[in-house]
Structures are given as C-alpha cells and as structure tokens.
Amino acid sequence: MKDFESTSLRVRGGQLSLLDQTRLPHDEIWLECRSVADVIDHIRALRVRGAPQIANAAAAMLGCRAAAGDEAATLVRAAAALRDARPTAVNLMHAMDALTDTLQHAGHTAELIDQAVALIEADRACCDAIAAHGEPLIAPGDHVLTHCNTGSLATAGVGTAMGVIRRAHETGKQIRVWVDETRPLLQGGRLTAWECGKLGIPYRLIADNMAGSLMASGEVDVVIVGADRIAANGDFANKVGTYPLAVLARYHDIPFYVAAPRTTVDPACASGADIPIEQRDADEIRGAVTRDGFRRWSPADAAVHNPAFDVTPAHLVTGWILDSGAFRLDDIGQSALTAPDRGTASGG
Ligand code: MRU
Secondary structure, eight states: OOOEEOSSEEEETTEEEEEOTTSTTTOOOEEEEOSHHHHHHHHHTTSSOSHHHHHHHHHHHHHHHHHTTOOHHHHHHHHHHHHTSOSSOHHHHHHHHHHHHHHHHHSSSHHHHHHHHHHHHHHHHHHHHHHHHHGGGSOTTOEEEEOSOOSTTTSSSSOSHHHHHHHHHHTTOOOEEEEEOOTTTTHIIIIIHHHHHHHTOOEEEEOGGGHHHHHHTTOOOEEEEOOSEEETTSOEEEETTHHHHHHHHHHTTOOEEEEOOGGGEETTOSSGGGSOOOBOOTHHHHEEEETTEEEEOSOTTOOOOOBSEEEEOGGGOSEEEETTEEEOHHHHHTTTTTSSOOOOOOOO
16 A cells, blocks of 8 residues: 555555544654554544544555455455444545445455545545635635634645635635634644644634634634535534534624535435434543543533534535535535536635
8 A cells, every 4th residue: 555644644664553633732642553443443532533534544444454465355344344433424434335346346455455545645635625615715814713623633634624724824814713622522622723733823722612702792703614424405414512603603694614525425314314423422521531541520420411413504504615616505406515526616
C-alpha cells in the first residue's frame, strides 16, 4: 500500500498509524494498528473520529491487510466488521461497501489496494473543493461559530467546516472563530482549539450553552458545522448540540451552513428520521476522562441519556456546502445532493 501522510492518519511501509485523538491536546501519540480489531477498537473509542476519517482509517487498514497478503474472503469479513464499528457516520459504510464490491467483482486484492488509496486521496481533494465553495460565503471580519471538530484531524485533508474557516483565514478575511467546547467529549475544546492554535486562527473557546447569548448580542455572524450523515431531503445528523445551534441561528437570523463531502450524503435515508443515532456510554455524561484518569461528578449510578448526534431539519439550513458546490433548499428539491457533480456554487 502506497505511503500516505495526513494530520491524524499515516501509512508508511504498509503500516497504518493513527494519532490518538483522545490524548490531544496534551499528548501527540501515534498508535500502530496491527490488526483490523485494533482499528475497530480505535474507532469505537474515538481515538480516530470524524465521519470521513473513520472511513479513511478503515479503508487504509483493509489496504494494508490486502498488501500483507490477506485473501479476498478474509478482507470481505474484515470490511463487514469495520462497517459496524460506529452506526451514524455513513462515510464508513460507503467506503466499506465500495471496497467489498471491488473484492467480490475483481476476484483479486490488488485492485482493493489501489481503491483504498484512491478513496483517501479523494477525501483530501473533497476537502479542498468544499473550502473553495464555502470560502466565498464568509465575509471579511466575520465572527464564525463552529461545533465539534471538522478539521484535518477528522479528514484526510484540510477538513470540511474547518476547511472553509481555514481558507477564509488564509485569504486574509480577518475572521474570528467561536469554538463550542462540544460536551460530552469536548472535541471542540480539545481538538478544534488545538487545530486553530496550530494554524494561527484567532479563536475563543465557549461552553456550548453560551452560543445563545452571544448571538443575541450580535457577536456571531455565521455558523458552520460538519455532518455525519445527510439525508436526501437535506436533514442531517451531526454532533449532538448542532440542532440547538440551528434553532438559535434561525431565531437570530444568522446564516447556518453545513459542510461535508458527498460521501456523507445517504440517498437511502429519505429524511433525518431514517438516520440511526449512536447511543454511547453513560460515563461520558457522568464525568470526563482527564489526564489523571476518569473523573466522575455525578452519582455513580446516575441514569443517563447519551445520544452522540442530533438531527437538524433541512428548513433550518441556509446552505449545504459539498465538494460538488454550495446549494440552497430549492436545489435540494431538485436532487442536488444526490446528483453527480454539477459544478455549481449558489448557496450564499
Ligand atoms: O463523534 P465524532 O467526534 O466522530 O463526531 C464528529 C462530528 O460530529 C463531526 O462534526 C462530523 O463527523 C464531521 S467531521 C468532518
């Protein structure tokens, strides 16, 4: 398998390594993935996370196993196991289905190796296209609010929503970013803050429940988030806490954009009601993992509700920024999300 290098995923000499995102921002530790089971474990534990990057990690592992000589039948079983590692982000399912299809039709594994590399490289290219389509939607001096982490840790390239923010920063728009800390697992506080710092993007970290008063006082000009699955009608699932942001943005008349590659669109889901929402461990809500271990602040037996994602309905979205263009609700009605590359950008 060809060598590949990105912020949180690398392949060197046929060996896949992942940057442990649960240890950031304090420790930058690369995990060598020795088996498919390792990768499944890392996906479940969110050591690798972000819709595109879990697909990339799974594809890379299959490519490495194919290059190491695993037979097609073994790889098909591995793809099925990887496919089930997390239920909401559809990029993982799309990647595993594409690779399984190749294995079943090609009859040999060489093609799978090429395709795994192509999928990861395509994700990187998608990020660049999303940034190009999204950057014109950000005005000079905008205060941009974002949620979770959608940057180079979560993709093979510059990111989705974060790629747009980064491009706006790099073109000299003098933007400022409000980073939602993103309870319960703090992807904003730990990861987006880390990425903004590395890129020199001016940011301020806020607790999620501060967004409303910031909007009310005119301190947010635009909201941009990523997605884990976009239904055919434009409803989409993203990290829990996204839906309330969309409601707040509508109330305060602030544009609300979602940015994602087309691999995040699931034509099989007619609406958001069809998107499976992952329920996670109660301890994620009862406390937090710190550098010194798990710290609980609730009663040990506190009953917990912990959906990892919520669904934002299409009518609250100002525009969908995909690698194929930027789209409005009217475009969605004409199947813009599921159509092949239209090469247009109208979503402002
Ligand atoms: O549970 P996570 O951290 O994998 O959730 C990630 C998100 O919700 C991101 O916003 C989404 O995957 C887009 S990443 C480009």
